[in-house]
């Protein structure tokens with residue numbers, strides 16, 4: 001296995017800060033994989049990506065990209081990576097195509113190559129008709145696609161994408177997801193930070209979850225979901241019909257095989273939507289749950305099999321508290 005990104009015992013403490021933003025983080029990203037770096041606000045993701053892309057100086061530990069030590073050799077590291085930030089940082093004095101050409105020039109791409117690559121990338125990103133458009137005249141989604149094109153023009157080995165689909169409409173989001181899958185097919189390593197658990201689950205070969213600057217877990221999304229205690233779920237919608245919601249929750253939590261019952265918010269006070277986290281075989285619990293509700297004369301409007309998601313894993317690991 002070849003390693004594209006490696007951090008070991010990485011620490012970052014910002015000046016005047018009481019705690020480490022990154023606190024002894026170690027993980028590896030394999031060459032050619034899409035890796036999701038997940039964590040609540042303030043977990044240390046941007047700082048970690050900042051170190052790996054040479055924008056943030058590390059305090060201690062080691063960070064390597066494509067075999068280059070970023071602290072020892074930042075210039076070489078910069079030629080191996082590209083970053084698509086969350087906020088638009090295109091040059092507003094240049095048009096779309098000029099932004100690509102300028103970036104390619106900065107990275108030493110030969111003149112004839114620059115022009116060919118710029119046109120090819122504009123085409124791949126669906127921006128050919130925007131080649132001469134001013135940056136200010138691009139929509140948010142178009143600007144995002146142009147930043148991906150810009151990131152790819154010097155053919156980096158590792159691409160860092162920060163929240164790639166925030167603010168995009170469903171079409172643009174799917175388009176960006178398809179391009180990320182194309183990059184995987186081309187062997188480009190992609191490190192994705194996102195708060196969108198569906199996106200992370202769909203795109204990532206593996207995900208690492210960080211909190212308070214430390215790694216909580218790292219595995220394939222499917223493996224993390226399967227490892228969740230009570231990874232099977234059942235969704236139940238009942239009518240409260242004079243019953244106190246907490247009593248209904250307690251009643252269901254006592255059914256053998258149910259690990260936990262979670263209330264899912266609903267605008268309708270008379271209706272209670274619940275997610276039941278259950279043990280081995282969710283289908284086997286449909287009968288006992290229906291029976292329990294029936295015995296207490298609690299009307300059921302829906303009872304169905306669900307399945308845990310990466311979001312459930314994330315909440316289980318990082319809790320519900322706001323950061």
Ligand SMILES: Nc1ncnc2c1ncn2[C@@H]1O[C@H](COP(=O)(O)OP(=O)(O)OP(=O)(O)O)[C@@H](O)[C@H]1O
Nearest residue numbers: 014015017021039040041042043044045046047048
């Ligand atoms: N330039 C800075 N100076 C001081 N503290 C900082 C700086 N940048 C980040 N921090 C702090 O470091 C911690 C980690 O922040 P970081 O931006 O890396 O988290 P994150 O996981 O990317 O969060 P988010 O999901 O909100 O983008 C936070 O406590 C943050 O307040």
